[in-house]
Amino acid sequence: MKKHILIAALVISIPADFVQAERTAVDKLLQDYAAQGATTANAERGKRMWDETFSRDGDFRWKEMEEYEHRSTDVAAVENPVYKEECGSCHMAYPPGLLPARSWTKMMAGLEDHFGDDAELDADIHQAISRFLVKNSADQSDYRRSRKFSQSIGSNDAPIRISDTPYFRHEHDEIADRMVTGNPKVKSLSQCDACHTDAERGAFNEHDINIPGYGRWDD
Ligand code: HEC
Numbered sequence: 001m002k003k004h005i006l007i008a009a010l011v012i013s014i015p016a017d018f019v020q021a022e023r024t025a026v027d028k029l030l031q032d033y034a035a036q037g038a039t040t041a042n043a044e045r046g047k048r049m050w051d052e053t054f055s056r057d058g059d060f061r062w063k064e065m066e067e068y069e070h071r072s073t074d075v076a077a078v079e080n081p082v083y084k085e086e087c088g089s090c091h092m093a094y095p096p097g098l099l100p101a102r103s104w105t106k107m108m109a110g111l112e113d114h115f116g117d118d119a120e121l122d123a124d125i126h127q128a129i130s131r132f133l134v135k136n137s138a139d140q141s142d143y144r145r146s147r148k149f150s151q152s153i154g155s156n157d158a159p160i161r162i163s164d165t166p167y168f169r170h171e172h173d174e175i176a177d178r179m180v181t182g183n184p185k186v187k188s189l190s191q192c193d194a195c196h197t198d199a200e201r202g203a204f205n206e207h208d209i210n211i212p213g214y215g216r217w218d219d
């Protein structure tokens, strides 16, 4: 009788240990992802790992991970090479999810005097970039941070500076001038990537902020 109980216990306990070990491994992986900001590539690695182990739980955790990635990357990353090339030479290629469609349309209509610079483009490229910006604009996006940008702007307003939007101003009103305009490595708040180390990937959360000469931002 005792022997039977022992065998039964072994049969149950071995897979349970295995499950536990896998769970611990995946939890560790998720923590690593969180630390790295959960890029698409490592989220996909995580999905594969789950698929290879327990598919039912895997589906569940995959949704959780996708949602996490969605939240943590704030706005969609810039993945358009033409846009990066044409609109990323003088400053970073700003993620389209930082301004509403009407702002991009207005900006694209005035590229020959773009904040004092001539940034005019050939007609076909102009059209392709306009389409890309409008399609991925803040008011078309369900990324958390894009919603915040778009909701902060009055429906009749079309600011062409991200740094002029109410949400942006609210988030940056505590930063001293000496860290921005008085800082030769930053110069202006338009240089998102001077402080937000992963800005082109759309990551603006406080863990990815490093103000040159002042270090990591601790709130
Ligand atoms: C020839 C250089 C140049 C090119 C090319 C260029 N820009 Fe700019 N852009 C500027 C300058 C200069 C500013 C003002 C920066 C400042 O005030 O510090 C600016 C500002 C901006 C801003 C506002 C930043 C803020 O303060 O929120 C946006 C948005 C922007 N550009 C988008 C674009 C887009 C989209 C394209 C491609 C169609 C583009 N830029 C191409 C020079 C350029």
Ligand code: HEC
Binding pocket: 098, 145, 162, 163, 171, 172, 174, 175, 179, 180, 186, 188, 189, 190, 191, 192, 193, 194, 195, 196, 204, 205, 206, 209, 211, 217, 219
């Ligand atoms: C001088 C450095 C600096 C520059 C340049 C800068 N930021 Fe920031 N940003 C910060 C700091 C610091 C915070 C955190 C403020 C706080 O927590 O009080 C912040 C916060 C934010 C937040 C909110 C983050 C959160 O977790 O709620 C967003 C979104 C953001 N910045 C976007 C931008 C964009 C877009 C640009 C460029 C147009 C930009 N920032 C330029 C330093 C900068």
